[in-house]
Amino acid sequence: MGTALLIAIFLPFAALVILPLAGRVLGPRVGWLALVFPVISAGIIINLALGTESFGQQTVAYTWVPVLGVELSFLVDGLSLFYGLVVSVMGVLITFYAANYLDGHYEFHGRFYAYLMLFMAAMLGTVFANHLVLLFIFWELTGISSFLLIGFLHGEKKSRYGARMALLVTGITGLVLMAGLLLLGIVAGEFSMAALLTAPPTDVPVGLLGGAFLLVAIGSFGKSAQFPFHFWLPNAMAAPTPVSAYLHSATMVKLGVFMVARVYPIFVDLEWWTPLLVAIGFLTMALAAVLAILSHDLKAILAYSTVSQLGFLIGFYGMGGLGGTHYDLLHVVNHVFFKGCLFMVVGIVDHATHTRDLRQLGGLGRRMPLLAVIALLSAASMAGLPGTLGFLSKEYMLKDAFYFAEAGADWRAWYPLALIVLASVLKVAFSIRLFWGIFGGAASPAVKEHFHHPGLLIQLPPLLLAACCLVFGFAPGAIAAFSETLAVGGLHLPGAPEIKLWHGVTRELITSMAIVAAGAVIFALGAATAWRWARIPLPLQFDTGFEAGVERLPKAALNLSRFLRDNKPLDYIPVIGLFLVVFLGGYFAYHWERFEVFDDFSFQEGFHYLRSFVVLLILLAVIGVVALPRWTTQLLSISIVGFLVTFYFVLFRAPDLAMTQILVESATLLLVLLLLSRFPRSAELGERRSPFSPLRKAVNLIVAVGIGGCVGLFSFLTSRQKVDDFAGLWFLERTVPDAKGTNAVNTILVDFRGLDTLFEIAVLVIAVLGAIGLLMRYRRSRQEYAEGALGASGFSVKGVRRRQ
Structure with a gap:
């Protein structure tokens, strides 16, 4: 049964490759080729349904992400077979209908049938999914595939309108469903739907279980177009009729009903x-x-x-x-x-x-x-x-x-x-x-x-x-x-x-x-x-209000950005810093008795003359950052701080870490120098002629000292806490036998967490490329030149200006 079920669910995914290529050759006749996929899936599911007189619960599970405990697990019972029959058999009829409906006036026939098969596979995956995470993945895939089908005639405004509305409503409520499923799995201690149905959670807080039900219900309401989300379905009718007949009558919109039926034994006594x-x-x-x-x-x-x-x-x-x-x-x-x-x-x-x-x-x-x-x-x-x-x-x-x-x-x-x-x-x-x-x-x-x-x-x-x-x-x-x-x-x-x-x-x-x-x-x-x-009154036209809100969202965001003055960091950073100081300072003051770090603390502990001398030099360099007038001298002072921290690593016998820090400091210094070379002389002069009042300068100084004190105190307290470092000890023990290396830091970055490092590098590369693109396209206005450093730092809420 396991292999047959996998074929029924995953075979339509092959259409994503086959049908678009075949469509270039066959044109409208590619629909007859597409008919093969639902016929095979329907035949397999019908065979499963006829295989026994009554059904209990049967699961098919394969290892997928063992580290996270996620399995490629499917549940075969009466409910999943019923909806599987509906999806697959209607898929056969709809594909046959579409092969006669879509004539030469439509374009990209292969793409259309590929989207249709993607939707059918996502639907089958949803109704048969056993693991809660897998259920959500297929659930969201139905929303994405329906977006592609509703917006298939993307040259028409109503198609784009309906596709966007359907994606936003079902996508947002789908995220709510995800929260509900995760909360259910966490409070029940079980992510297998079969296990939850067999033994519904009873010894869990009613509030948490009720919260999970509420979130799951909202997700189901969104997918099945229930009030107040009922407005998206009529607008999705802009899709070609085979899509409407398949998605919006027989299958997708019933997913919310299916979900309510699926969790019925779990939540019904609430x-x-x-x-x-x-x-x-x-x-x-x-x-x-x-x-x-x-x-x-x-x-x-x-x-x-x-x-x-x-x-x-x-x-x-x-x-x-x-x-x-x-x-x-x-x-x-x-x-x-x-x-x-x-x-x-x-x-x-x-x-x-x-x-x-x-x-x-x-x-x-x-x-x-x-x-x-x-x-x-x-x-x-x-x-x-x-x-x-x-x-x-x-x-x-x-x-x-x-x-x-x-x-x-x-x-x-x-x-x-x-x-x-x-x-x-x-x-x-x-x-x-x-x-x-x-x-x-x-x-x-x-x-x-x-x-x-x-x-x-x-x-x-x-x-x-x-x-x-x-x-x-x-x-x-x-x-x-x-x-x-x-x-x-x-x-x-x-x-x-x-x-x-x-x-x-x-x-x-x-x-x-x-x-x-x-x-x-x-x-x-x-x-x-x-x-x-017969006309729908304005108060009942929920779609009009929703679309008006979507259209006004960019303008609202722009007004909010102007209010927050996101291009004037000297205005909003003190506010954030002051809040941070008050919040952290108040927390430390209220819970000070929890931090028993001074009982056995001695300033002689760990004291070293050379390390102290390095710390003194770092303090002098920091004072130079604040006191020196030129940007270049300030930058050099910051770099000196970084290089002195590198020397501090050397004193603690971490040469590889020091070498890495030297490379980072050098690259950062060159990058910032390159950036400063693009600023006009007037920007630096404007900074020296700061219009800030003495009171504002005093506030900035207090906030800066407060942030530094809180961060320093936080670092000190966390370093003094006695915590059993299981992860660190494990990495140290496994570095030589597993990674064949003697440097634990390098093996963690390259071997144990190599994938994390790879993605971090990819993120940095993307950020650098994006920054380069923005710098190449942006040119400061005359007003921003006149404002100098107090003006926009390179990007304005008014939009990006083209080069003259």
């Missing part, structure tokens, strides 16, 4: 679990349904309806009890079927008519009868009409909501049921509007002008999904058996879920029929007024 998930989930469900009915763009309507359904799924897990839940897989698979189908239908309509505005569509039923039937079945399932899988989903949705309301202690327990009914009524209304606005009535001028008939192949994937909505609606036993096979302990209640086509005349059935009738009335009222009132 008192915050139900209030948080129920409040956010059902609020999002109702709000998104309102926004959907007020929209006119086909993709926007489907996007908001997706957000609404995701809100229900989040709230559904919030209503679950300690024993577990039922019917969650039914709700998810129903949404995958009808929403994936509708997105494909909308893509075909857009492709055939060049518009997605409902107000410009109509009359396509006679021109595309097969597509009309497909849309009718999927829209009926979305509305929850009898005979479809959506009807069963709505029945059990209402059943759980009634049970939760009756089990509650007060009126607040009816909150989920009320919002479910409201959202369901609106869902019926915009489902009818969606179907009738596209296929009903007479053909609009836009349809008559641009219509071209779609091919049969492009209609096959939505036809298959629509057929599933109908077939499983009349054969719910298959869904029940499927749910029982993939049940997960701690998440699902024991025993097979009871999913039947007919339950008699129940309150759920009566409520469902009332919802359909109310939705039809709202549609009739909207159609009678031509939906003129």
Whole structure:
């Protein structure tokens, strides 16, 4: 199983190399080659799912970063297999659909399919990941790949807009998720998801565990577009339709739902679990349904309806009890079927008519009868009409909501049921509007002008999904058996879920029929007024406020920089220094009794005449730095301090360290001399004519002496603390046998921590190259010349000036 699972997850990564190269030769036909990758992954996962009648937990682990305890570890259970099937099978359908959808008008077909395969691999890695760190890595990779797919048509402003918004929202909330996962692993002492699910942490502080849950919940809300992050998903609809059908209906946006389901056994007994998930989930469900009915763009309507359904799924897990839940897989698979189908239908309509505005569509039923039937079945399932899988989903949705309301202690327990009914009524209304606005009535001028008939192949994937909505609606036993096979302990209640086509005349059935009738009335009222009132009010346009904030962020940063005067270090360094002196001085004064360093201290300890003489010379050189007027003499005084410190190393019998210090001091001296040669004479003269008042000079002197005293005292206290230096002793013991060297410092830098040294060198090289580039492009203004040393030190908040 281990090898097969690795192939299923990592094989699509090979497409990153193969497909862009093949795309140069095959052009649009590269989609048929890309189809190989999801077919293989889907075949492997289907084989795993059919391999046994019921699943426990099976892990596949390989050593990855043993020093950090991070394993390439994957968890195979019912939940991961279910979402793995959704990702891989939908990947096959979407790739087949894209191969017929992306024609010669699109560029870089190979790159598009490479991004699509990257996303599929990241999704599979996320749902199967066992180690918390590995889960986060794949989680973030889904965000990066979705950014590439949403912004694929980067020549269009709306694509760049939507891609940036999606990346910022999911990326920032992803970092919050990372903090939650790390906190969970630390407080539980275990980073294996399988171990956490088997034995949830119980003997840990509730506050820390609750904090981990809150952080994980925020990360899940961001990925699944829950309030207040719901605005990014409709703007991501600027992506090509295959991307919308795959990422934003069937897979990526369900990652937040998957995460909530995955951590259900860990956090469900927290008192915050139900209030948080129920409040956010059902609020999002109702709000998104309102926004959907007020929209006119086909993709926007489907996007908001997706957000609404995701809100229900989040709230559904919030209503679950300690024993577990039922019917969650039914709700998810129903949404995958009808929403994936509708997105494909909308893509075909857009492709055939060049518009997605409902107000410009109509009359396509006679021109595309097969597509009309497909849309009718999927829209009926979305509305929850009898005979479809959506009807069963709505029945059990209402059943759980009634049970939760009756089990509650007060009126607040009816909150989920009320919002479910409201959202369901609106869902019926915009489902009818969606179907009738596209296929009903007479053909609009836009349809008559641009219509071209779609091919049969492009209609096959939505036809298959629509057929599933109908077939499983009349054969719910298959869904029940499927749910029982993939049940997960701690998440699902024991025993097979009871999913039947007919339950008699129940309150759920009566409520469902009332919802359909109310939705039809709202549609009739909207159609009678031509939906003129349907527009999203400004207070609900969260995306506008978010984008305005992003656009104003650079200006705010510029104003903050001007306020802090980052180009005037003589103004802000004293403030920082004064704070440092007060903070460190206060700490030392308050905790002085902890530092028992003077009890056995004697000034005769370690006294040496030659070392004392060197220290005296260093003090004289430091006085020269402050007292001498010329920059060059000040620089030489600083260099003398460095060389005397080098001689101090020699006295302590560290010649290699001294040699290194000599090279550093020499290079620094030459570099600073080169820099000073670029400054005009007026800069040095301006420094001598310092406008500082005597009071300001006194403050600067006090701050300087205070900083020096605090640093010196800190160094003295830390050197006197008795600490067992295990690392130092270990390096000394292993230097000769392991590194084959006699100088511990050199072996640490070159052997034991050679990688650290390499990266430090790389950072310094990058910094030097950046500084050289800035110096080559920058020229001080006349005002800055006049200000001399008190002016900008080479870079101004007003921007970089070009050479004249």
